[in-house]
Amino acid sequence: LRIDVHGHVSAPAHLWSIRAGLLAARGTHGRPALPKQLSVEGLKEFLNAGGGGGPGGPHLKLMDQHRTDVQLISPRPYQMMHSEKPAWMVRWWTELCNDVVHNECRAFPDRFIGIAGLPQAAGEPLDAAVAELERAVTKLGFRGALLNPDPHENNGTVPPSLGERYWYPLYEKACELDVPLHIHSCGSHSVREPYSMNFIREETTAVLGLVHSDVFRDFPRLKIVISHGGGAIPYQFGRFQAMSARSGGPLFSEQLRNIYFDTCLYSQEAIELLIKTVGVDNCLFGSECPGTGTAVDPQTGRDYDDVAHYIDKIGFLSDADKDQVLWKNAARLFNLSAVQPRL
Amino acid sequence: LRIDVHGHVSAPAHLWSIRAGLLAARGTHGRPALPKQLSVEGLKEFLNAGGGGGPGGPHLKLMDQHRTDVQLISPRPYQMMHSEKPAWMVRWWTELCNDVVHNECRAFPDRFIGIAGLPQAAGEPLDAAVAELERAVTKLGFRGALLNPDPHENNGTVPPSLGERYWYPLYEKACELDVPLHIHSCGSHSVREPYSMNFIREETTAVLGLVHSDVFRDFPRLKIVISHGGGAIPYQFGRFQAMSARSGGPLFSEQLRNIYFDTCLYSQEAIELLIKTVGVDNCLFGSECPGTGTAVDPQTGRDYDDVAHYIDKIGFLSDADKDQVLWKNAARLFNLSAVQPRL
Numbered sequence: 001l002r003i004d005v006h007g008h009v010s011a012p013a014h015l016w017s018i019r020a021g022l023l024a025a026r027g028t029h030g031r032p033a034l035p036k037q038l039s040v041e042g043l044k045e046f047l048n049a050g051g052g053g054g055p056g057g058p059h060l061k062l063m064d065q066h067r068t069d070v071q072l073i074s075p076r077p078y079q080m081m082h083s084e085k086p087a088w089m090v091r092w093w094t095e096l097c098n099d100v101v102h103n104e105c106r107a108f109p110d111r112f113i114g115i116a117g118l119p120q121a122a123g124e125p126l127d128a129a130v131a132e133l134e135r136a137v138t139k140l141g142f143r144g145a146l147l148n149p150d151p152h153e154n155n156g157t158v159p160p161s162l163g164e165r166y167w168y169p170l171y172e173k174a175c176e177l178d179v180p181l182h183i184h185s186c187g188s189h190s191v192r193e194p195y196s197m198n199f200i201r202e203e204t205t206a207v208l209g210l211v212h213s214d215v216f217r218d219f220p221r222l223k224i225v226i227s228h229g230g231g232a233i234p235y236q237f238g239r240f241q242a243m244s245a246r247s248g249g250p251l252f253s254e255q256l257r258n259i260y261f262d263t264c265l266y267s268q269e270a271i272e273l274l275i276k277t278v279g280v281d282n283c284l285f286g287s288e289c290p291g292t293g294t295a296v297d298p299q300t301g302r303d304y305d306d307v308a309h310y311i312d313k314i315g316f317l318s319d320a321d322k323d324q325v326l327w328k329n330a331a332r333l334f335n336l337s338a339v340q341p342r343l
Numbered sequence: 344l345r346i347d348v349h350g351h352v353s354a355p356a357h358l359w360s361i362r363a364g365l366l367a368a369r370g371t372h373g374r375p376a377l378p379k380q381l382s383v384e385g386l387k388e389f390l391n392a393g394g395g396g397g398p399g400g401p402h403l404k405l406m407d408q409h410r411t412d413v414q415l416i417s418p419r420p421y422q423m424m425h426s427e428k429p430a431w432m433v434r435w436w437t438e439l440c441n442d443v444v445h446n447e448c449r450a451f452p453d454r455f456i457g458i459a460g461l462p463q464a465a466g467e468p469l470d471a472a473v474a475e476l477e478r479a480v481t482k483l484g485f486r487g488a489l490l491n492p493d494p495h496e497n498n499g500t501v502p503p504s505l506g507e508r509y510w511y512p513l514y515e516k517a518c519e520l521d522v523p524l525h526i527h528s529c530g531s532h533s534v535r536e537p538y539s540m541n542f543i544r545e546e547t548t549a550v551l552g553l554v555h556s557d558v559f560r561d562f563p564r565l566k567i568v569i570s571h572g573g574g575a576i577p578y579q580f581g582r583f584q585a586m587s588a589r590s591g592g593p594l595f596s597e598q599l600r601n602i603y604f605d606t607c608l609y610s611q612e613a614i615e616l617l618i619k620t621v622g623v624d625n626c627l628f629g630s631e632c633p634g635t636g637t638a639v640d641p642q643t644g645r646d647y648d649d650v651a652h653y654i655d656k657i658g659f660l661s662d663a664d665k666d667q668v669l670w671k672n673a674a675r676l677f678n679l680s681a682v683q684p685r686l
Contacts, residue, residue, distance in 0.1 A: 156501070157499070158499070158533050158534070159535070190501050191501070191504070192501060192502070192504035192552055193501075193544075193548050196586075197547060197548060200575045201544045201547070204544070204575065205535055205536050205540060209535055228579070228582070229578070229579075231575055231579075232543045232547065232574055232575030232578060232579075234578065235572070235578035235613050235616065236543055236572075236613070237609075237610050237612075237613065238608055238610035238613060238636065239539065239571070239608070239609055239636065241609065241640075241647065242609050242636045242640075242647035242648065243635060243638070245638040245640065245641060245647070246637070246638035265578070265582070266580075266581025266584065266585050267580050267581035267584070267620070269580075269615075269616045270578050270580065270581060272612075273578065273612045273613065273616050276612050277610070292582055292585060292586060293585040294585070294589070295585040295586070295588040295589035297585075297588065298588060304581050304584065305585065
């Protein structure tokens, strides 16, 4: 079995057209309705016809080619626009995106499980995000949420570190609902650091912010997953390990045991380094496919984002280890049997 | 032979006391003079007595333990204060730091070679930096300079990407003098992203800024070295490789051939990934010792920053490959025989 914890929704252009309209009118034209193209039937037709994934698509065909049985899908993070005003527009857009994710899960109930986007309007309290997390899990059957550590979207305003109490209401709700929070930043206003690079920065920052805080003491049951293999953390591991050894506190390697990492990396060496550094128990198969990695490697003829293939090839993992990474850790952490009894 | 391209100056507290005084009076008390503790004789005495390296020291003893023959030393980047005002104070401080580096090189001419800090006062043109690069190379015998890609030191102001023409006067002067520019950011105003993490962010950003620009077309002889193993770049390599494959332009792997990376990473896995990803010809031994990595690994009893030891252990490198990484690439790139004929 292969459960991909890092997927995003595919939808026809009508979804992005709604976003364009919201921004153009700044939400003053009222809450947008879902057109039929974004209904359960509309999405079934779209995906069955080979749609999805922008340049990468078609979504279902890629899942089949990569032998991904189930994918956890969430709104496309770089389109979340948390830093735009007014806050209610951000909330409408997020709720609408979650409804589309929900419809896609209903259209293909054996293939997709929902992960929520949260209406984290920049500079606002987290009440709306907490409420939407509750709605998504209890009403839509979602099994987790993306958390954007920088709702200002790299516009020069420094958000609170993930170790700060600003985030506690969300951590509390995630623990109460027993669902993971998947750290994944969204847009970036900086032309020198576009969103894809800002993902890496924010994930690196997120790990340190959590590790150098009381969060796991205050929320021992909190489940945190870091996207894209943890940004730079596993590669720069020795730097932080040395700092912790010198400080005399717990070693960085011990502190990392509280944190899970997806394998959303597109080279054999990187995935091997990740698993060696953080351990089999803390790695979850994730591919973000279709997405940034959806291109054919001219040397091998394979898709860069056929991530399970890299995992399969790792010599130092037993078959049982591979099962842990490819699906068992995900099934346990996200408690997926709650929505798909076979998992 | 082992030539460490990434070292920083060690000096007694008098150096930092000058910095404190400059900041307290914002430069209005005039240009500070070098006290005798920072003269050639003073530094010789200080280092011979086992000084240096803050928590890490003693500098020379660590070099001997790690069998580092020669180290390229520059001012400590996190102390450069490029974002402070007025600009003339930044210039005075940088020139003074370079004079201290120069004195340390004169005190131990067989062990140290100078690399300049540049007075890159935030928001100012690069004239002062260009002039100081020229002084350092032609008058002090230095063989390169650190370039800080964010003189604003992460204060919310976005600096020009390294691909922008703002940097061209410096690239031009570096080519004219035939010395490398070593990318290494300095301070950080952000409490959620302190300087050590900001190094990683800025190095990652620097590589993409250069690769997605005309810089190497306009300056084919420009030599760029990225610190700390390239931030996140080698680990996230597949992400950028896939993007380049999809765009149909040159592959990211080809674009990286213009760029050199130091091995300033403190785990076996990371150094192996770096060399596998960018190749033997593009890696330079660097340790930043004494510095962030100066601590004993409780598992092995070795210093984390005994970086040459990791390189020595790599099974997939021949002895000739190891010589390339440990000193030959550096001797060639920095043209070190110009100042030490034996190299």
